[in-house]
Amino acid sequence: MTSGRVTVYFAALLARTEDGWQASDTELDDVETLADLTDLAREAAVDDDTVLALIEQEDAWFGIVRLEGEDDPRIYVSDAAAAARSSYGALLTDELLGRDEDGTDELDSLDLDGTEDGEPEPDDADAAAEEPVPHGPLGDLALLADFEVGEKDLLSLDGDALTALADMLGCTDVLEAVR
Template identity: 65%
Template sequence: MYFAALLARTEDGWEASDTELDDVESLADLVELAREGSVDDDMVLVFIEQEDAWFGVVRVEELEDPRIYVSDAAAAARSSYGEILTDELLGSDDDVDVEADLEALDLDGTEDGESETGDPEDTESDVVALVPAQGGPAVAGPAGDRQILVDLGMTEKELLGLDSDALSAIAEALGAAEILEAVR
């Protein structure tokens, strides 16, 4: 069972509304739904949750590309709405481009941006995408923009530490817990 809600930031605070995802077939549809729910083209957060299996947050702002975070890419990829998000983050199996992947390799055998030691701590990135093996399934764990909510009061560490009742915890950090619970 899914829960989906829009949380729109306004001059007066947050406004929440539950939303139906029946007509959403792509990320573009989801972004259009969010923009329709915005007030004066302000920022909108789309919350999607499938029981305690995974949750996703999509941040839509006026003219910017949407920012996406998914708590468990593998679990989300197995669900219809989660697949929309993970396909955007990780690419679908149809999007696998072996030639481009080979070009991304440096002569020392590392991928662009990866340190020669292979230590992920040696690289700097605000966005994490757990890339599946060629044609393989998404890797279990979070994927996307881990700093999606930092400027709104939730640190990356707090976001990564969420498990059950994550959307309520996010709403609490944003000061919108009561508003979200009203539409739940």
């Protein structure tokens, strides 16, 4: 919840099979980390084929997490700044920006700042904590290229983006069945 208003998310998993796409509605209640989301998506996979985790927040932003077997997830977020302000979007943007789950940069925790006692300089720590999240798209623009959804296609999506994306992938009926 934000400002007394309920934030509405839609999340679905699309699993690629030899017969086409299978969709399943998914609850994000137990998802606290990107690892939780990828585990959930891998459970929906058929024979280690492609699984897409789709998340949308009230037409403000959408995210795609693509998994293939045990490979690292490939991620795309339509508006990183908007996504970073939401709990599920922050999971994706933090990963894309190389931040830890607690919002700090991975390198900050290694004490590689050159000071004798290993303590970061206060100005450096403040600057790292205040690094802004970029406005606009962030992530792998080619994550759906092999499904003939290119960079321009992803960048053109707005409004009901997931329905338009499902149309491009040829699985509108399958996605709408779980909506």
